[in-house]
Amino acid sequence: MSRENNHDLLVKNGTLVTMDRENRIIENGAVLIREGIIECVGLSCDLEKGFTGKVLDAKQGLVMPGLVNAHTHLPMSLFRGLADDLHLMTWLNEHMFPAEARYINSETVHLGTLLSCAEMLLSGTTCCCDGYFHESQVAGAVLESGMRGVLAQGVIDFPAPGVPDPARNVECALSFVDQWVNRHPRIRPSIFCHSPYTCSEETLKKAKRAARDRGVLFQIHVAETLGEWEQIQKEKGMSPVAFLDHLGILDPLTLLIHGIHVDDKDLDIIAHRGSTLAHAPESNMKLASGIAPVPGYLDRGIVCGLGTDGSASNNNLDLFLEMDSAAKLHKVHSNDPTVMDARTVLAMATLGSAGAMGLGDLLGSLEKGKYADLIILDTHKPHLVPMYNPVSHLVYSATGADVRDVVVAGRLVVENRRLLTFDLDSVLGEVRGFGARLMGDGRG
Numbered sequence: 001m002s003r004e005n006n007h008d009l010l011v012k013n014g015t016l017v018t019m020d021r022e023n024r025i026i027e028n029g030a031v032l033i034r035e036g037i038i039e040c041v042g043l044s045c046d047l048e049k050g051f052t053g054k055v056l057d058a059k060q061g062l063v064m065p066g067l068v069n070a071h072t073h074l075p076m077s078l079f080r081g082l083a084d085d086l087h088l089m090t091w092l093n094e095h096m097f098p099a100e101a102r103y104i105n106s107e108t109v110h111l112g113t114l115l116s117c118a119e120m121l122l123s124g125t126t127c128c129c130d131g132y133f134h135e136s137q138v139a140g141a142v143l144e145s146g147m148r149g150v151l152a153q154g155v156i157d158f159p160a161p162g163v164p165d166p167a168r169n170v171e172c173a174l175s176f177v178d179q180w181v182n183r184h185p186r187i188r189p190s191i192f193c194h195s196p197y198t199c200s201e202e203t204l205k206k207a208k209r210a211a212r213d214r215g216v217l218f219q220i221h222v223a224e225t226l227g228e229w230e231q232i233q234k235e236k237g238m239s240p241v242a243f244l245d246h247l248g249i250l251d252p253l254t255l256l257i258h259g260i261h262v263d264d265k266d267l268d269i270i271a272h273r274g275s276t277l278a279h280a281p282e283s284n285m286k287l288a289s290g291i292a293p294v295p296g297y298l299d300r301g302i303v304c305g306l307g308t309d310g311s312a313s314n315n316n317l318d319l320f321l322e323m324d325s326a327a328k329l330h331k332v333h334s335n336d337p338t339v340m341d342a343r344t345v346l347a348m349a350t351l352g353s354a355g356a357m358g359l360g361d362l363l364g365s366l367e368k369g370k371y372a373d374l375i376i377l378d379t380h381k382p383h384l385v386p387m388y389n390p391v392s393h394l395v396y397s398a399t400g401a402d403v404r405d406v407v408v409a410g411r412l413v414v415e416n417r418r419l420l421t422f423d424l425d426s427v428l429g430e431v432r433g434f435g436a437r438l439m440g441d442g443r444g
């Protein structure tokens, strides 16, 4: 594992929600970090002995692994609230695609990504799995923010921002991967095909082959709406999942996003191939796409992560709120309050997302040898006392606003709710300017 820096840090005096194999919760716990990697997890009184590096006092707050967002389109935060309460196809074809064609360029991608990274870090997300265009600018902004990411250049069979000639879409994605592979320990490149209905068979196969050759994650929206299912069924004579399998696309490095309109046969195929799922319940609810049968995925041992999707269809990147929604959506849908319990949902937003992105051995729990990505929540708040069960509070009571400090790769990037890595005020000013220009053009 590559080590990024020499950030030795001791985080002490916290209640550790480790998410380790024994599900340990350690009172008066500490995490010892050397060179960006967790060296030891234990009691404060033991680990502080002889430690001479920087110390971060958790002040009896909750210390947990940073949340991992399994599905984002970071620059789309610039379009948050631009078009709501619409069907997916209307939203995409009449609002998002035209807005992207007009306003998305390398500068706005950088700006929108910084905006999203600030929102994620300040709400406790330390790593995300992204798919968009001008992804090199996304990667630059993610690095600048101090976050970690699996970042994918988008592939779609019509002209896209930065890729005017769709015939070159896979080539562009491959050049992004080659540019970023092994370049920085916080960035992993990936390839993202938009969907089976916006990419041809040839494009899908070519893109997956490129991802497989390079050993990187391949991501795709699939079985998101009933309309997509009907279209693929009509054109290909099989379900979207069976179609991807038919093309040879499903393997453990394929991340399926949404996976809503699937039957038992589809789930068996996914389990058999070892592909993973990114579940984005709030986006699915907002666009009325449907409800992914997540308990069915989990029953088959399919690795499931939790994501927000872009904030234009959510409309925020707060994974604490997403956990709350995920837990409740599946209870009301199945008429069973015991499904998707707090522990299961918290595991999805940490270990599950990390595993879904191919980083299960490196992220998602406070354990020796993993990346030192962790967050501290201030629990001295009316909605968080008393605390009988920290896991319950993290899923059902806390929000991103309770996150006080954030550490990524052993480096403090949010301290006392202040972002340390870039000038947030200036980014907010620029984003306001972007919004004013868009409104001035008559699109608001």
Ligand SMILES: [Zn+2]
Pocket: 071, 072, 073, 221, 257, 309, 310
């Ligand atoms: Zn998406």
